Every structure is written in C-alpha cells, then in structure tokens.
Amino acid sequence: MWGYLTGIDDDVFEEFERMRRRMDQLYGAWPGSTGIRSVAAGTFPGINVGASPEQVDVYVFATGVDPKSLDISLQQNLLTIAGERKVELPEKAQVYRNERFSGGFQRALTLPEDVDPDKVSAAYRDGVLHLTLRRREAVRPRQIEVK
Amino acid sequence: MSKNKEIKTREKQEMQTRGESEAFLRPAMDIYEDARGITLKADLPGVSPDRLNIQVDGNTLVIEGQVSITMPEGMEALYADVRATRYQRSFNLSSELDSDKISAEMKDGVLTLNLPKREELQPRKIEVKIG
Numbered sequence: 001m002w003g004y005l006t007g008i009d010d011d012v013f014e015e016f017e018r019m020r021r022r023m024d025q026l027y028g029a030w031p032g033s034t035g036i037r038s039v040a041a042g043t044f045p046g047i048n049v050g051a052s053p054e055q056v057d058v059y060v061f062a063t064g065v066d067p068k069s070l071d072i073s074l075q076q077n078l079l080t081i082a083g084e085r086k087v088e089l090p091e092k093a094q095v096y097r098n099e100r101f102s103g104g105f106q107r108a109l110t111l112p113e114d115v116d117p118d119k120v121s122a123a124y125r126d127g128v129l130h131l132t133l134r135r136r137e138a139v140r141p142r143q144i145e146v147k
Numbered sequence: 148m149s150k151n152k153e154i155k156t157r158e159k160q161e162m163q164t165r166g167e168s169e170a171f172l173r174p175a176m177d178i179y180e181d182a183r184g185i186t187l188k189a190d191l192p193g194v195s196p197d198r199l200n201i202q203v204d205g206n207t208l209v210i211e212g213q214v215s216i217t218m219p220e221g222m223e224a225l226y227a228d229v230r231a232t233r234y235q236r237s238f239n240l241s242s243e244l245d246s247d248k249i250s251a252e253m254k255d256g257v258l259t260l261n262l263p264k265r266e267e268l269q270p271r272k273i274e275v276k277i278g
Contacts, residue, residue, distance in 0.1 A: 035226075046192070046228035052221045059216060061192035061229055063256030093179040093186070100175045100190055109226065127192040127256015128216060 037108050044085070044101035047109060056115050056133045060107075063127030070129065074117045079131075082106040170231040174210070182270045184263035185244065191234050192256040199253060201260070203246045209237040210258070243268050 045062035060081055062070075070083040087102035089095055111133065119134035177188040191199065194212035202209045214232040240246060245265045252259045263269075 039228075041228070043228070047226065048224070048229050049226040050218060050222040051225050052219050052223065055219065056225075057219060057222060059193075059229075061256075063190040063192045065255070087177065087188075089177060089179055090181060093181040095177070095179045097176050097178040100177045100188060112225070124255075126195050126215075127190070130216070 035110070037110060039107070043107075044105055045081075045107065047081075047107055049109065049111065051112060053135070055135055056111050058109075058111070058129075058131040058133070060129040060131070061127065062105075062129055065127075065129075067122070067124035067129055072122065072131070074111075074115070074120065074133070076117075077111045077113045077115055078108060079111055080106065080108045081129075171233050171235040172229065172231045173236055174212070174234045176236065182264075184261060187258075187260040187262065189234075189236070189258040189260070190256065191253075191258050192229075193232075194234065194253075194256065194258075196253045199251075199258065201249075201251055203240070203249065206240045206242070206246075207237055208240050208246075208249075208262075209235070210260070211235045212258075 045060050045065075047061070048059040050057045050059075058079065062083065062085070064087075065083055065085050070081060072082075073080045082105065084104045085101060087098075087100050089098065112135065114136045115133040116136050117133075121132045123130045174189045174191050176190075177186075179186055189210060191212045193214035193216050195215055198213040198215050200209075200211040202211075212234040214229075214234070240262070243264050244262045246262075248263045250261045
C-alpha cells in the first residue's frame with residue numbers, strides 16, 4: 001500500500017518538476033547570464049534577430065504603429081528603435097481587458113560588429129518591421145578556388 | 148467601421164489537430180463593451196489576413212493566427228523575444244451576442260473584432276409624441 005502511495009508521490013513530484021521546467025522555458029529563467037540590454041518578457045515591441053553570412057535580419061513585432069513615425073538609428077553596431085503607439089479606448093465603454101501596450105517605447109540591441117550602416121533596408125508588413133542589414137564584404141566567408 | 152472581406156468568420160469548422168509540443172503565443176488584447184456590443188482588439192504581429200482563423204463553435208470563439216515572415220536561407224537565430232509562430236486564444240461568448248453578425252478587420256497586425264448584441268437587445272430610441 002505504501003509503495004503504491006509513494007509511487008503516486010513520485011509521479012506528482014515528477015509532474016511538478018516538468019511544470020517547473022516548462023515555466024523556466026517560458027519565462028527564460030535559465031541559469032546562464034542574460035544580455036545587458038535584454039528586457040523582461042512581453043516587453044513591447046518584441047524583437048527577433050537572425051543572421052546569415054550575407055546579412056543580419058531584425059524583426060520588430062510592432063503592430064498598429066505608423067512605420068514612418070519610428071526612430072531607427074544605428075550607431076556602430078548598436079541598433080536603437082524608438083516610437084510611440086497610442087491605444088485609445090472609448091470613454092463610455094466598459095473595459096474588460098486592457099493588455100495592449102500604449103505609450104512610448106525604446107529598444108536597443110547589439111548586432112554583429114560587421115553590419116554595414118550604409119546598407120540597411122526596412123519594410124513594414126502585417127505589423128512587423130523587417131530591417132535587413134548587409135554585412136561587410138571582408139568578413140563574409142569566401143570560396144577559394146584552386147586552379 | 149470598414150469590413151475586410153478577406154477575413155471570414157467560419158462557423159462550426161473542425162479544429163485542426165496538431166502536435167502537443169507546439170507552443171502557442173497568447174496575443175495581447177483589449178476588450179470593451181458598449182450599448183451595441185463587444186469590441187475585441189488583438190495584437191497579431193506577422194499574421195497576414197489569410198493566415199488568420201476566427202471560429203465560432205456554439206458559444207466558443209477561437210482566434211488563431213499563423214505568423215508568416217520571410218526569412219533568408221541559412222539564417223541562424225541570434226536573439227528571439229517571439230519564440231513561437233502561432234497565436235491562439237479562445238473565449239466563451241454569452242447568449243446576448245449575435246454570433247452570425249461578428250465582423251472582423253485586420254490592419255497592420257491588429258485584429259478588430261466586433262461582436263454585436265442581438266437585434267432585440269440593441270438600444271432603441273423611443274420617440275415621444277406630444278399630443
């Protein structure tokens with residue numbers, strides 16, 4: 001009987017452990033150190049950065065923003081994006097949820113050092129600002145042909 | 148409010164089955180009510196209108212969206228706040244809402260959903276005639 005009960009307890013603990021791991025994954029509480037410019041989960045706007053040998057792609061998840069009003073600057077390899085999103089709720093309505101970010105925002109992130117500030121393009125689609133930054137020729141891997 | 152014809156409210160459509168491991172993002176929403184009905188606004192960055200699925204099954208409203216972003220080949224992730232590509236959130240509707248008249252509009256990644264109250268519950272102006 002006790003064995004049976006302990007068996008259940010083990011399962012419960014295992015379940016908790018699994019849950020804890022899942023929470024850590026979700027909230028980013030991994031033991032390693034985080035970037036000095038990293039922000040709390042859920043900060044508006046979310047940013048994803050990807051890199052390939054030719055370019056660095058920055059995706060800014062900023063819905064409902066006029067892309068022309070964004071202030072994007074690149075100083076060396078430090079990218080800064082600032083802007084404002086105003087979310088207005090009707091005065092007379094009964095508000096149940098007000099989760100969408102409203103106000104001014106600024107995000108800064110360090111990109112690979114070889115991005116070329118003169119070769120940056122930007123596009124805004126479906127609420128995502130996509131910045132493409134070319135990397136300098138010199139550091140791109142080159143194919144060397146043997147003749 | 149203008150209506151986006153690309154977005155269709157699909158009724159009683161079977162939910163797609165998918166792997167358990169797939170993570171869903173919970174979109175941030177504003178929900179408010181006035182005399183005419185309930186308005187819902189959701190941030191769905193990267194979801195194009197054709198990748199958005201709004202379902203009403205009985206009294207359950209499910210909003211789902213798939214992020215479609217063009218990525219160059221051989222791209223490696225350096226940093227990611229957004230770690231999943233699918234949004235989902237569902238609500239129980241109440242009976243005074245007319246699920247046949249739900250309308251949706253999508254602009255710059257923001258979904259606006261209008262859930263009007265049934266005709267008989269709409270506010271009416273009663274004119275008083277002075278005899």
